[in-house]
Amino acid sequence: xxxxxxxxxxxxxxxxxxxxxxxxxxxxxxxxxxxxxxxxxxxxxxxxxxxxxxxxxxxxxxxxxxxxxxxxxxxxxxxxxxxxxxxxxxxxxxxxxxxxxxxxxxxxxxxxxxxxxxxxxxxxxxxxxxxxxxxxxxxxxxxxxxxxxxxxxxxxxxxxxxxxxxxxxxxxxxxxxxxxxxxxxxxxxxxxxxxxxxxxxxxxxxxxxxxxxxxxxxxxxxxxxxxxxxxxxxxxxxxxxxxxxxxxxxxxxxxxxxxxxxxxxxxxxxxxxxxxxxxxxxxxxxxxxxxxxxxxxxxxxxxxxxxxxxxxxxxxxxxxxxxxxxxxxxxxxxxxxxxxxxxxxxxxxxxxxxxxxxxxxxxxxxxxxxxxxxxxxxxxxxxxxxxxxxxxxxxxxxxxxxxxxxxxxxxxxxxxxxxxxxxxxxxxxxxxxxxxxxxxxxxxxxxxxxxxxxxxxxxxxxxxxxxxxxxxxxxxxxxxxxxxxxxxxxxxxxxxxxxxxxxxxxxxxxxxxxxxxxxxxxxxxxxx
Amino acid sequence: xxxxxxxxxxxxxxxxxxxxxxxxxxxxxxxxxxxxxxxxxxxxxxxxxxxxxxxxxxxxxxxxxxxxxxxxxxxxxxxxxxxxxxxxxxxxxxxxxxxxxxxxxxxxxxxxxxxxxxxxxxxxxxxxxxxxxxxx
Numbered sequence: 329x330x331x332x333x334x335x336x337x338x339x340x341x342x343x344x345x346x347x348x349x350x351x352x353x354x355x356x357x358x359x360x361x362x363x364x365x366x367x368x369x370x371x372x373x374x375x376x377x378x379x380x381x382x383x384x385x386x387x388x389x390x391x392x393x394x395x396x397x398x399x400x401x402x403x404x405x406x407x408x409x410x411x412x413x414x415x416x417x418x419x420x421x422x423x424x425x426x427x428x429x430x431x432x433x434x435x436x437x438x439x440x441x442x443x444x445x446x447x448x449x450x451x452x453x454x455x456x457x458x459x460x461x462x463x464x465x466x467x468x469x470x471x472x473x474x475x476x477x478x479x480x481x482x483x484x485x486x487x488x489x490x491x492x493x494x495x496x497x498x499x500x501x502x503x504x505x506x507x508x509x510x511x512x513x514x515x516x517x518x519x520x521x522x523x524x525x526x527x528x529x530x531x532x533x534x535x536x537x538x539x540x541x542x543x544x545x546x547x548x549x550x551x552x553x554x555x556x557x558x559x560x561x562x563x564x565x566x567x568x569x570x571x572x573x574x575x576x577x578x579x580x581x582x583x584x585x586x587x588x589x590x591x592x593x594x595x596x597x598x599x600x601x602x603x604x605x606x607x608x609x610x611x612x613x614x615x616x617x618x619x620x621x622x623x624x625x626x627x628x629x630x631x632x633x634x635x636x637x638x639x640x641x642x643x644x645x646x647x648x649x650x651x652x653x654x655x656x657x658x659x660x661x662x663x664x665x666x667x668x669x670x671x672x673x674x675x676x677x678x679x680x681x682x683x684x685x686x687x688x689x690x691x692x693x694x695x696x697x698x699x700x701x702x703x704x705x706x707x708x709x710x711x712x713x714x715x716x717x718x719x720x721x722x723x724x725x726x727x728x729x730x731x732x733x734x735x736x737x738x739x740x741x742x743x744x745x746x747x748x749x750x751x752x753x754x755x756x757x758x759x760x761x762x763x764x765x766x767x768x769x770x771x772x773x774x775x776x777x778x779x780x781x782x783x784x785x786x787x788x789x790x791x792x793x794x795x796x797x798x799x800x801x802x803x804x805x806x807x808x809x810x811x812x813x814x815x816x817x818x819x820x821x822x823x824x825x826x827x828x829x830x831x832x833x834x835x836x837x838x839x840x841x842x843x844x845x846x847x848x849x850x851x852x853x854x855x856x
Numbered sequence: 857x858x859x860x861x862x863x864x865x866x867x868x869x870x871x872x873x874x875x876x877x878x879x880x881x882x883x884x885x886x887x888x889x890x891x892x893x894x895x896x897x898x899x900x901x902x903x904x905x906x907x908x909x910x911x912x913x914x915x916x917x918x919x920x921x922x923x924x925x926x927x928x929x930x931x932x933x934x935x936x937x938x939x940x941x942x943x944x945x946x947x948x949x950x951x952x953x954x955x956x957x958x959x960x961x962x963x964x965x966x967x968x969x970x971x972x973x974x975x976x977x978x979x980x981x982x983x984x985x986x987x988x989x990x991x992x
Contacts, residue, residue: 413870634969669952746875746878754974763971771953854893
């Protein structure tokens, strides 16, 4: 009976659920077995809790290096590097249009010299590093490989992830550089390169998170992300050089966990099952590891609110619990002051402690998939999967993701949903404590935040100038020319060329400009 | 009666978070404003030149990267440089409370930090568009 009670994504909810809502036993095998609805691993988190990976990075490489060493000393188990926008969009710190953005939302990296400082005294064979980088992902991968070499760490030992998911950038995050088709080619190059040379590194983290933060609901987030995953795998498969089993284990995914507790759990379980089937049925995977849907997530983002901001600590804790019950592999918990500023050291530490309490005090990590077999959770998982399939079919009928992006269709779907949610909050239909229920007249808190000091930017510019003075200009010319020549051919993998450029201390902007010269730039449709 | 107020919603700098900009653009349109949206990653000079060509009364900047002070100053300068001094500038986004006064000193007629209710923003924009003639 539909009495008007729905999940946030619009799934009608019964008053209670019972045995008739369970899927047949054979379609719900134990954790660690295909199709992995109940989790990727037989032991769940018992052998090893999820990776606690706090997104961090700001200012100069020296400052970020210090923060990373602090986070690792506090028990963080992986790094998550935030890059500043010029680095993400392919501009050097000395570009005249970007002066106010240098070192602001992340660390500025111009050349290999910066990357060497960023990872100074951090053993790259002992930790894993995740880079939220897309347009320039291939260049950052080249830097990482080159820094590893300098530390004496062979490529096969490097662990980490580059986000490298350009399709969602065109729709919702905005750090695009080149048009979709050549960008897809570069992504396929990185996937092949990692499969062959850097086998423990995830070449891509297909990210639904930014669709979600831009306004998509949980079902749309999952559907759009799986469609992007298919687009990237199709691109690699179309080259005919690799089987799915050679690269699928290095494809990972990334989501936001928002506030609807059970729906978020169902989202992860449904996504795991759907991806497993896609990889086996569409691409003929023989190895079950190829079918695993390996997921990182963020608790926070657009689910946090400015009024009564400390309530965000509680929101993030519930979201973190939902993520863990959903079986994610790594997590970032956002700081409560995120709506106002970059987190202070105190608020960032509290966010880290939130995960540690969850992992080591609550006991949730003791048993794999504790909610498996719950009438409600299994029913919601089935319903979520059905919705996801419906949305994916619609996109397939419209010619796939690239077309949906180029035509602005995806952008429109997301804006519509964002607007619907905003209306639901304004009308009070969706309750948000402190925003439309139990409001108070408190002044916004005085947040400490982070102030980029002007000295940092000047040091960054001085180092860039020094690198340009001391590097071999003939090597720079030679490696950039080779990059351009390789870009002009379709069958040449650009990654080895980019590693050569990195080692010659070419700047991010120089490499990007060579490729812009061959490929042009993306033109955005401005729809609202 | 003059026609509906014309507003340019703009995203200066490299920040691509445009959920807020689009929501505001749409709410303004529904409230009877004529709205133009620039898309993301616009240079301040380009915003000023669109503002002039389109004859808008108000330019609304949306900035979530923390670069709001510099980008607001640059946009105010760019508007002056093209002779559009009478265009009102408003700013929304991830703005800490301590920066509200600084933004006003940099030329913002109003500031809407994250968490500002849409109705409050709309009322403020209506008031600005009605008192606009006082500035010219």
